[in-house]
Amino acid sequence: MSFQVYDTTLRDGAQREGISYSVVDKLAVARLLDDFGVGFIEGGWPGAMPKDTEFFRRARTELQLRHAVLVAFGATRKAGVAVAADPQVRALLDAETPAVCLVAKSDIRHVERALRTTGEENLAMVADTVAHFVAEGRRVFLDCEHFFDGYRYDPTYTAAVVGAALEAGAEVVVMCDTNGGMLPSRVTATIGELVDRLGVTPDRLGIHCQNDTSCAVANTVAAVEAGVRHFQCTANGYGERPGNADLFAVVANLQLKLGLPVLPDGCLEQMVRVSHAIAEIANIAPETHQAYVGAAAFAHKAGLHASAIKVDPVLYNHVDPSVVGNDMRILVTEMAGRASIELKSRELGLDLAGHPEALSRVTKRVKELEAGGWSFEAADASFELLVRSELPDAALPLPFALESYRVLVEHREDGAVVSEATVKIRVRGERVIATAEGNGPINALDEALRVGLARHYPQLRDFELADYKVRILEGSHGTGAVTRVLVETAGSGGRDWTTVGVHPNVVEASWHALVDALTYGLAPQPAQL
Numbered sequence: 001m002s003f004q005v006y007d008t009t010l011r012d013g014a015q016r017e018g019i020s021y022s023v024v025d026k027l028a029v030a031r032l033l034d035d036f037g038v039g040f041i042e043g044g045w046p047g048a049m050p051k052d053t054e055f056f057r058r059a060r061t062e063l064q065l066r067h068a069v070l071v072a073f074g075a076t077r078k079a080g081v082a083v084a085a086d087p088q089v090r091a092l093l094d095a096e097t098p099a100v101c102l103v104a105k106s107d108i109r110h111v112e113r114a115l116r117t118t119g120e121e122n123l124a125m126v127a128d129t130v131a132h133f134v135a136e137g138r139r140v141f142l143d144c145e146h147f148f149d150g151y152r153y154d155p156t157y158t159a160a161v162v163g164a165a166l167e168a169g170a171e172v173v174v175m176c177d178t179n180g181g182m183l184p185s186r187v188t189a190t191i192g193e194l195v196d197r198l199g200v201t202p203d204r205l206g207i208h209c210q211n212d213t214s215c216a217v218a219n220t221v222a223a224v225e226a227g228v229r230h231f232q233c234t235a236n237g238y239g240e241r242p243g244n245a246d247l248f249a250v251v252a253n254l255q256l257k258l259g260l261p262v263l264p265d266g267c268l269e270q271m272v273r274v275s276h277a278i279a280e281i282a283n284i285a286p287e288t289h290q291a292y293v294g295a296a297a298f299a300h301k302a303g304l305h306a307s308a309i310k311v312d313p314v315l316y317n318h319v320d321p322s323v324v325g326n327d328m329r330i331l332v333t334e335m336a337g338r339a340s341i342e343l344k345s346r347e348l349g350l351d352l353a354g355h356p357e358a359l360s361r362v363t364k365r366v367k368e369l370e371a372g373g374w375s376f377e378a379a380d381a382s383f384e385l386l387v388r389s390e391l392p393d394a395a396l397p398l399p400f401a402l403e404s405y406r407v408l409v410e411h412r413e414d415g416a417v418v419s420e421a422t423v424k425i426r427v428r429g430e431r432v433i434a435t436a437e438g439n440g441p442i443n444a445l446d447e448a449l450r451v452g453l454a455r456h457y458p459q460l461r462d463f464e465l466a467d468y469k470v471r472i473l474e475g476s477h478g479t480g481a482v483t484r485v486l487v488e489t490a491g492s493g494g495r496d497w498t499t500v501g502v503h504p505n506v507v508e509a510s511w512h513a514l515v516d517a518l519t520y521g522l523a524p525q526p527a528q529l
């Protein structure tokens with residue numbers, strides 16, 4: 001039996017606090033998951049929520065899946081109700097999917113206290129419902145809720161639920177760590193015991209792990225190592241409480257670490273794109289530090305790392321980032337050594353290797369500035385200006401010389417607050433005085449500078465201040481607090497760049513970042529050089 005990569009982003013993933021997909025969102029997520037090559041997409045619980053019923057209705061005509069089989073989720077029949085008479089069962093059939101996944105109680109304590117029925121009736125509920133769907137021509141998966149906790153408390157009963165489902169025709173019975181409290185060693189041991197007890201092969205079993213011990217990925221991998229072939233995960237680990245096993249980490253671990261062919265060829269490289277696209281649809285910022293797919297998953301900050309990476313990137317990367325569609329980055333911070341600065345400069349197209357003295361000067365300057373509150377990690381453009389200023393023939397000229405600037409903030413009698421800035425500058429030999437208003441002092445300063453430069457640099461029209469971040473940094477070593485400003489500027493053609501400024505005065509810190517932004521933006525682009 002080949003592997004069954006079973007995705008439940010649209011069912012369990014939607015149980016995460018803060019997520020509320022529309023039907024259109026669900027269709028879009030399903031298409032992305034199919035691109036990624038998963039084998040099964042659990043689309044939701046038809047009959048429980050109108051949105052999920054509607055999703056399955058539209059999926060019939062609007063989803064053309066290349067890799068995945070669509071699965072509808074539901075529960076076993078109600079206690080004491082004939083399966084054909086149960087409206088939830090009817091709704092699940094009406095979803096018209098080739099496969100269904102039924103959730104069943106498998107911990108006797110839940111059967112007696114939550115379902116308020118007997119162990120025997122629960123076994124009948126499982127067998128009847130599985131047999132009903134099999135008779136209707138559906139592939140049936142059965143999720144055993146609280147499998148591991150139940151097995152620990154009463155292994156005979158929990159194993160009987162698994163046995164009843166298999167006997168009734170379930171293709172795979174899924175062992176769920178519903179409360180997410182397991183550790184890998186316990187998962188491995190329990191699977192071994194169950195297989196011996198029932199005499200089944202582990203490929204009839206599946207795994208579904210919640211992440212309450214932060215072990216969902218490890219538990220899933222452990223189950224696969226124990227012989228399980230069906231594993232349930234969610235994109236980015238979304239799910240109830242802390243979430244589920246992260247599909248991307250599980251798949252990458254199985255494929256890259258254990259050499260198991262879980263995805264079709266060519267799909268693994270889609271990982272970063274699919275992960276981030278689903279995060280956008282879920283309206284959750286992609287997690288920078290997420291394994292494999294995060295923007296920082298292959299970002300190196302420490303100087304010692306960079307010095308070895310300079311020799312060979314393999315020395316400090318556990319896999320080649322491009323295999324999962326990611327990139328390696330070198331971060332320039334106070335932890336940088338000469339190698340970090342050299343590699344980062346190379347990334348920016350500047351060769352410091354042939355200029356060892358300049359390299360030392362930049363390294364020293366970065367450390368001094370970072371100690372004073374500057375941060376180049378997110379401000380590549382300011383870093384590039386710093387490197388260029390130390391390289392013969394590469395320095396970028398300032399587009400103007402400052403005589404002075406002044407900013408006023410006026411609170412008027414009617415409550416209006418107006419900011420006004422005046423800059424006095426010299427541009428290409430001409431003295432210019434320009435004034436502008438803005439919705440705040442920094443906006444006014446930015447506008448005044450643009451007015452002053454507009455005649456000489458008409459391309460400034462293409463730049464806009466896209467983001468502005470301010471952080472007050474605690475003073476250290478007896479100094480007062482300083483303000484760090486990061487300015488993100490957007491240019492034409494999707495080009496954007498970030499600059500930094502630091503000063504005890506927020507306006508002056510912003511001024512530094514604005515001047516760097518304009519200097520960098522007005523520099524000829526590589527193609528023009």
Ligand SMILES: CC(=O)SCCNC(=O)CCNC(=O)[C@H](O)C(C)(C)COP(=O)(O)OP(=O)(O)OC[C@H]1O[C@@H](n2cnc3c(N)ncnc32)[C@H](O)[C@@H]1OP(=O)(O)O
Nearest residue numbers: 045047048049075076077078079103104105114115145178
């Ligand atoms: C572990 C998991 O995450 S499984 C997925 C859980 N997902 C969800 O619950 C999200 C969708 N759920 C819903 O929209 C609603 O809970 C519904 C429509 C399913 C049910 O709503 P209601 O009929 O109002 O019931 P309610 O939610 O209060 O309680 C659940 C009922 O299902 C019963 N039930 C629970 N598990 C099962 C099961 N495996 N088989 C049969 N019945 C079950 C409970 O005993 C309870 O029955 P009762 O109403 O007779 O007391």
Ligand SMILES: CC(=O)C(=O)O
Nearest residue numbers: 012143145146176178
């Ligand atoms: C079925 C499921 O989501 C669970 O048991 O966690």
